[in-house]
Each structure stands twice: as C-alpha cells, then as structure tokens.
Amino acid sequence: MTGPLAGLRVIELCDELGQLAGKLLADMGADVIKVEPPAGSTARAIGPFVDDIPGPNRSLNFWYHNTNKRSVILDLESDAGAAAWKALVSTADIVIEDQSPGALDRLGLGHRSLLRGDSSLLPPPRIWCSITPFGQDGPWADFQATDMTALALGGPMMMNGYDPTDAEGAPPIRGHGDQGYNTACHYAVQGVLAALLHRDRTGQGQHVDASMHEALSSTTEVGLPYWFTKRVNVIRQTARHAAATRSEPWLYLANDERYALIFGVGRDNASWNKIKEWFQSEGFGLQFDEARFGEPAARQPARGTTEAAEILAEVGRFIAAHPADEIYRGGQERRQSWGVVRAPDEALADPHWEDRGFWVDITGEGRDDRPVRMPGAPYQFSETPWELRRPAPKLGEHTAEVLSELPR
C-alpha cells in the first residue's frame, strides 16, 4: 500500500525547527529528500543518544523526526553543491526549509531566487514552504529563537503554571517535547497541503510563509477569546485551564504516588448516581444520600456550596485510598472522562494502543538487530495508511543514489 502523498517529491532542508513537517509528509508516502550540510543537520547533535554515546547517527531526536526520508549531503556554499540543490529543486513538488529569512537567497538558492526567478528550473509549479520563528518579515524576523523562547512569546507559557498554593511565585512553565517546533510544523503542513490542493485544481504553485510565532499564538484556546471579549488576561492554574477566576483542582494524588485527573463529578444525576454507588460500596461518601446532595446545582464547585466542597474532600480521600489507574478506569467505566497522569513511556504498557497497532519498531546504529519501539501513526487511513518504510537515514546515506537520479 502507498500513502495519500505517494508520487510527490519533497526536498527538505530542515534542522530541529522544521524536521517534523518533512516527517509528516514522508510518513504518508511522499519521497522526502533531506538535504544536509557536510556536518549534518544540527538535530543530529540533540540527545538523548543511543547508549548515551553521541554521534551523527545516534540521536533519538533525529531518529524520531526523520523516518521515511533519504539523506543527501550538499555543501550549498560550493558551486557543485549549489548546482545540485537547483537540480534537486527542479524535480520537486514541494520544498520545505527552515533557514533564517533570506539566508538561502543570499546564496541565490532561496524561494525568491528559484520559485519564480530562475527560468532554468523545470516544471511542475512547486510549493515552497519556509518555516521560521517569526515569519519572513517584520521587526522580529531576525530574532533568534529556541522552542522555549517561542513558547514564551507565542503565548502558551503564560497560560501554563501553578496555583500559588502549589508553588508561590512560580514562573510560567514550558511543557517539554519541543511543542513549539511541533506546532510550527503542524501549521506549516496545513499550509503546504492547502497550497497542494490549490495546485491540484489550478496548476499554480506558491510560497508558504510559516511563522512559529503565529502558529503558537493560534494555539492558546481560551486566552485570546477572553482578551477579545472581556479584555481580561486569564490566570495560570495547576494542570488545568487558565481562567478568569480560580477554579476547583483537577489533580488528586493516589496511593501509588501517581496523580489522577478528574473533573465533572456528578454534573448530571445519572453519572452522580454511578459515582455515589462506587464510593459508597467502599465505605466513602455515605452522606451523599442526604437530600441536599440531590440537586445538580448544589454539587457544582463553581457555586461554592458546602456540598460541593464536601464532595471534593471525599473525592480526595477516595483517590488517596486507591491506585491512580483504578480511579482512571473506574471513572471511565462510569462514563467519566477521567485520566491518569502518565509518563510518555508508561503508555507502552497500556494494551489498548497495541490493540490498535499504534507502536512501531525501528532499527538504527547501535540497535541494528534489536528493533526498538516508538510512537507510530497520528491517524489511521482506511485506504492509504501511514507506513514506516525506512528508519531515519544515516548522514549522507543516499547522496550517491539521489544524485544519480537527477536529470542531466
């Protein structure tokens, strides 16, 4: 089987900022050729490494974000490298690069030089996506950025942190996992695909200016609506939504030192009765039979009732007497969207994801004959599924192969 993008040729010149965009296209069937400088993409220097031994082919960050790509080494500052880049671009449907604004054009190799300017390039009309921290123009276009500083300026960090009772004076908190880069790439790929659909219809190519800053500013849920509507900045709360006023906690420590995440205790009578029955079967919440708990409104923490406070206190005692997974599954079986706070790797032990065939096994330097598990498809397509065709390429693994394919 082949993915929905089979037959598309993508030239990628990306480091840690843009590499996920190429992966998203490669994993769905596009032929993604990753152009790297002789020293390799800077992502190859990001840990963790296989057995903690650094090396261009041992970065797990690189392994994860470069599946299904081919690697070609080109020195774009040499004449031969520049010529090969132009030849590669001339065969591309899509170019994705994350270089600083104007950097490639200073070598005569960027979108301004090649997308429309250089008539020697072959059709088809191509789509050229530039992923940058702030976009191609504007007063901050040349600002430096990392994932964290982008999450700061874009807004996600200021939404995220602690109740003063948990950490007085704590700063805004950045979630890990390079979610700024990820969000930049999610938007970049949306733009590339929109441009691709336009090209399907009209035959026209175009440039896509993807700004991480704008992508992140579009990813803060209730933050902007509150500002637009009320001119109110929401306040940070521990592991729950930033809001205009402080709300009830969602995290409860279970007896195995893990946190259960719960909300919506008994908003309607049907779910309330199920929860009540569960608690009471183990000797908790015996007072819940009193008539004063019968009204849904009385149970809402936002109303500040003594009943709501009593319920939350009892919930805390109940959870503290159980393992977190029991709370999670017990809540879900009673139609509550409750969760358990897991480490990323703890999901490996949950059989539901194996039922769905979610994990994939890959090889690489140091694990050539011992495949290791990692996350697979973000979506299941019935006709043109996500597919792991090859692991991340070794540095320059396909240089000769790809250059031999070029038109002469």
Next chain:
Amino acid sequence: MADLPLTGIRVCDLTWIIAGPTATRVLADFGAEVIRVEHAQAVDPIRLGRPINGERTTLNNSGFFNYFNRNKKSVLLNVRHPLGMELLHRLIAASDVVIENFSGGVLESWGLDFEAQRAINPGIIYCSISGYGHTGRDKHFTTWGPTAQALSGLTLMSGLPGKPPAGWGYSYMDHTAGYYGAIAVMMALHHRNRTGQGQYIDISQVEAGLVLTGPAVLDATVNGRGWRRPGMPPGNRAWEPAIAPHNTYPCAGDDRWVAIAVRNDAEWQAMGRAMGEPAWAADARFATNASRLEHQDDLDEHIAAWTSGREAYAVMQVLQAAGVPAGVCQSPGDRFDRDEQLRSRNWWHTMPHAEMGQASEFDGVTPRLSATPGALRTASPLIGEHTAHVMQDILGLSPEEFAEHEEMGVFM
C-alpha cells in the same frame, strides 16, 4: 471573492466542543465551505462557553465559540426526525468531507458508519476524532483535552521538579487533534483528486498526543530511562539539548518574565557583553556549557538578579541585539497590545457579528500563502443562521417544502 486554496470543497461538519471545530476552522480559513450541523436539543456546549459578551448566554454571544467557528455556516437539523436524517443524507451526498468528534460509536448509532456514508457518496472522506479511536479494548472511553494530555505523557512533561505536574493550562490536545484532523482531511482530498477514492480516517486524541513525545519514549525503549525520575520534569531548564543557561527570569512589574536560552559558548559570551560584562560572567565555572550545566543554580541566580528590576521587553531587545534567544512570556493582552511582530504582520482583525458587536475581534490565518492566502470572511454563525440557505440553495428544497419541513420540527 478572491480564490482561496480550498474553494469548492464542502464539509459536512458534525463537530462540537474544541477538537473537531479546530479542524474545521483550519479548513474554513483556507476557503472550504464548512456547514455546521447543529441540534437545539443537544447544543454545542461551547455556544454557552465563557467568555460571554453580555450578562447571559443567548447561544450566539460566546467569545469562545466565535473564536473557533469563524468562516462557517450553521444549520439546525433534527436528526431524530426521519426527515431530518434524510436531509443529513442529502447533505452528505452533496459534501466532500464528513467530520465529527463524538465519542466512539455515536455515528454508528445514527446508522452512518463509513460503509453507510460511502453508500450515500462513494467518494466521501469521513474523518472521526475521538479519545481512543474506533478500535481497541477501551474504545468506549472518553476524553477531554486534559485527559488526553495526561494519558499521553504531555502533562507530566510540564512542571517544576518536586511539584505536581503543571499540565498545559489549556487543551493543547484539542487544538492539536484538530490540526491532525485538518492535515488528514487535506491529504485524503489530494489522494481523492488523484484517484477518485475517498476514505475513512480514525483519529485518537490520545495517540495524537503520544506522537508528540517520540524522543522521550525512545529514551525509555533504547536506553531504559523513563521520564518519571528525580529532577523531572526539569521546569524551564533544558532537557535535550542540554544547555545552560536556559530558564525564565523575573523582570520588573507583577508576574513579568523573560525566557532566555543560551545555545553555545559564543552566545554565552555575547550575553555577557550585552549585560555589561558583570564579574560573574567571567567566572571560570561558567566558561563551558558542561560547566554551566553543573553550576546552573548559581548561574540562574546571577541572571535573575540582573533581569529583576529591568523591563522585560528591554531585556529581550538587548539580548536579541546580541543574537541571544530571549522572549518575553507574553499574556494574551501583551500579544494584542505590545507585540510589534504580530502588529506589523497585520495579525489582528475585526468582523461584524450580530451579537458580538460590529467589530468582534479575531486573529489571522497562518501560514501565509503568497498567491491564495486564507481569509477571514464571516464571524461565527448564529445558530441555524444558514438553515434556509443550505436547505434550499444546496439541497434543493423548494420554499414550500422548506416551510413544510419547518412546520414538522425538522429544523430544530
């Protein structure tokens, strides 16, 4: 109207809350005709969601709803009425895409699984976003964004060491499951353009979260090092790449912070010069990255002492002028009022809305397509605002038929 990249694509939008409407916001921003199918008896809770413009909800005055549902149309359709279900079939027949984010099994219970939809429209692309996907032993479990964040590991990847996890402060996974939905739909549309073949896309919100944790999972499967260990999560210090200084530092004013990340020795020296070469910057303990990592507590204390009392934007400017990554932790109001970059790129817009005011506010469309950029065309629809238009102009009901259906309670 200018050509938009998704002009001509019609979406039968059965989504609600945030994840699904995020997907269709992306499609609508790029020009798809997105028709929200709504039900008065089971109204989208976000229509009641705060912030509300005014004192009480009208179903049409939620700023939350307005934000996620611009550029869309709304029809009221009673799918419990046989004639309402028949009209839904006709809308599916007239659409390129059907998308929903109900709990697993809801559309099946309507008799509209993928096979049924394909019988109505052989080329249909059906995208479902649910918590756990439509297969697997726990497929009946349900999520909110924060549930998916907790189960996928994202919540525990955020926080100060020794404190509870800080989580995400918003439904990052509602946004991101929606992004994957939009991406999947557009990929499937490209495949259909090429082959005529539609398909069924099953998205699990938790899986969409798990794919954002790849290197952390690999660290466990390759090196046997799980994320849950002392010192993790490391707050705003770096995990990988391991660099220092890398943190948030307090600035003048209430709850003002600047994030600073120094990636190499050259940036470290540039920062020292930008700060006026304080004595501590020349301390040999801070000369190399490895040594800075080792002495992060002292390092952070010195930097915080320097930033405290200074204005956050001024700190950012002076460090950026030296080529050092630095960014103010911006609130929504900061982004709107003080962010020169967003302002310079014309990021803020207004559109009239009958209940949100003549100038209800919006952010722009990103990324920027040079030939056919996405566009803001209309604010969010009033509930049922386009029922008559869609039923008559798209599905071909005559005015008389429309009135009869209305009389029978089909449009509620």
